[in-house]
Amino acid sequence: MKITVIGTGYVGLVTGACLAEMGNHVLCLDLDPAKIRILEEGGIPIHEPGLLEIVQRNRTAGRLEFTTDIARSVAHGTIQFIAVGTPPDEDGSADLQYVIAAARNIGRLMTDYKVVVDKSTVPVGTADKVKAAITDELARRGMTDLKFAVCSNPEFLKEGAAVQDFARPDRVVIGADDEQAILLMRALYQPFIRNRDRMLVMDIRSAEFTKYAANAMLATRISFMNELSRLAERVGADIEAVRVGIGSDPRIGTHFLYAGTGYGGSCFPKDVKALARTAAEYGVPTQLLDAVEQVNDEQKLVLVNKVVKAYGEDLGGRTFAMWGLAFKPNTDDMREAPSRVIIEELLKRGARVQAYDPVAREEAQRVMQGPDWAGLSYAEHQKQALEGADALLIVTEWKEFRTPDFDTLRDCLKDKRVFDGRNLYEPELIRTFGIEYLAIGRP
Numbered sequence: 001m002k003i004t005v006i007g008t009g010y011v012g013l014v015t016g017a018c019l020a021e022m023g024n025h026v027l028c029l030d031l032d033p034a035k036i037r038i039l040e041e042g043g044i045p046i047h048e049p050g051l052l053e054i055v056q057r058n059r060t061a062g063r064l065e066f067t068t069d070i071a072r073s074v075a076h077g078t079i080q081f082i083a084v085g086t087p088p089d090e091d092g093s094a095d096l097q098y099v100i101a102a103a104r105n106i107g108r109l110m111t112d113y114k115v116v117v118d119k120s121t122v123p124v125g126t127a128d129k130v131k132a133a134i135t136d137e138l139a140r141r142g143m144t145d146l147k148f149a150v151c152s153n154p155e156f157l158k159e160g161a162a163v164q165d166f167a168r169p170d171r172v173v174i175g176a177d178d179e180q181a182i183l184l185m186r187a188l189y190q191p192f193i194r195n196r197d198r199m200l201v202m203d204i205r206s207a208e209f210t211k212y213a214a215n216a217m218l219a220t221r222i223s224f225m226n227e228l229s230r231l232a233e234r235v236g237a238d239i240e241a242v243r244v245g246i247g248s249d250p251r252i253g254t255h256f257l258y259a260g261t262g263y264g265g266s267c268f269p270k271d272v273k274a275l276a277r278t279a280a281e282y283g284v285p286t287q288l289l290d291a292v293e294q295v296n297d298e299q300k301l302v303l304v305n306k307v308v309k310a311y312g313e314d315l316g317g318r319t320f321a322m323w324g325l326a327f328k329p330n331t332d333d334m335r336e337a338p339s340r341v342i343i344e345e346l347l348k349r350g351a352r353v354q355a356y357d358p359v360a361r362e363e364a365q366r367v368m369q370g371p372d373w374a375g376l377s378y379a380e381h382q383k384q385a386l387e388g389a390d391a392l393l394i395v396t397e398w399k400e401f402r403t404p405d406f407d408t409l410r411d412c413l414k415d416k417r418v419f420d421g422r423n424l425y426e427p428e429l430i431r432t433f434g435i436e437y438l439a440i441g442r443p
């Protein structure tokens with residue numbers, strides 16, 4: 001099939017590359033020439049395991065192309081995926097200007113039947129706005145009898161595992177009301193889904209809602225566990241034992257029950273806010289959602305509070321090693337990363353921070369620059385971050401942090417103290433090395 005993907009951000013690029021891998025002829029459009037240049041030179045503008053290989057393979061095969069030419073992109077695909085950004089507005093609602101602009105371009109230039117697919121995470125009712133924008137453009141051209149369909153096809157890709165998630169989805173959600181569009185979308189995704197039950201065709205608004213509901217549910221589980229972790233510490237229970245204890249109940253399940261330094265990334269914080277915003281617009285109160293967000297904001301400070309408890313409010317003259325900057329492992333994404341809040345709070349109190357992250361350094365330097373961040377420096381490797389530091393803070397659970405040399409750790413740290421925001425170690429074990437271990441929700 002001929003596919004156009006509008007927006008070569010994270011979602012668009014993964015979608016385009018994975019669809020090309022199944023034999024489709026995919027043209028990816030981006031208005032940012034710098035991004036297209038990187039792609040045309042055989043690179044990718046983001047860090048995502050496995051993606052570079054797929055992009056290169058399909059580019060070489062001629063099934064994956066890139067352009068900044070809007071007319072060419074509209075002419076190319078029968079299916080037009082809109083995968084542009086929906087950054088939060090000041091009030092937390094999703095900003096739809098790029099989605100609507102993409103829709104208008106399609107309406108302005110299309111000459112045959114198109115299936116326009118909202119892939120970006122967009123509030124309930126957006127498909128109607130996309131339809132209206134296209135209809136309006138067609139009307140201007142006096143071409144109102146030109147047929148098109150609008151579908152919602154939310155993505156559930158996890159950064160760091162996006163290629164795998166796309167190739168083997170738990171489910172594909174398609175919101176549509178047009179028979180031909182449903183047929184085409186089924187055909188497009190069939191190769192990825194051996195089990196037909198995983199293709200969930202529903203009405204458009206439910207599909208749009210499903211995306212927010214999924215992310216809000218997952219964020220709720222995390223905030224719930226984070227809240228429980230604070231209580232566990234007080235009552236002398238171990239949140240890790242409790243996690244296994246409750247997760248073994250199939251009604252609860254084991255996923256997304258890890259207490260930590262709070263959720264970050266491009267989806268949970270934004271989507272929880274946007275859903276609450278939508279609810280407010282409809283006059284529906286959202287006590288739970290509001291609490292999920294509040295608990296998460298507080299959770300980002302939990303490590304800082306532990307540091308302050310140990311060292312006092314004035315951290316002048318102190319140096320802290322930090323392992324991990326990205327909001328989670330296997331990505332260089334720094335959006336809403338807890339590390340940013342933690343570093344800011346430590347620097348504010350006069351401390352210095354020596355941070356190491358296997359891939360996010362460049363991105364971290366980009367988002368934390370200027371005089372306010374002068375106390376932050378970067379290490380080339382784990383050990384370098386430790387040198388001369390009073391204590392270590394672990395913020396991202398990269399695999400390479402899981403089994404460190406505890407002797408080296410102890411010998412490098414002046415105070416032999418580890419604040420672990422990801423509960424990576426067995427408290428009994430690490431303490432046998434003479435290290436003071438302060439984790440999340442553990443006695």
Ligand code: UDX
Pocket residue numbers: 155156157158159160215218222255256257258259260261262263264265266267268327328
């Ligand atoms: C998420 C959704 O999982 C995905 O389906 C959606 O399409 C986009 O948003 P992503 O943001 O890539 O994906 O990361 P995810 O692995 O879900 O983690 C989100 C945040 O939650 C991270 O900061 C992570 O550290 C945190 N988290 C996750 C926890 O604190 N505890 C957990 O148990 C799981």
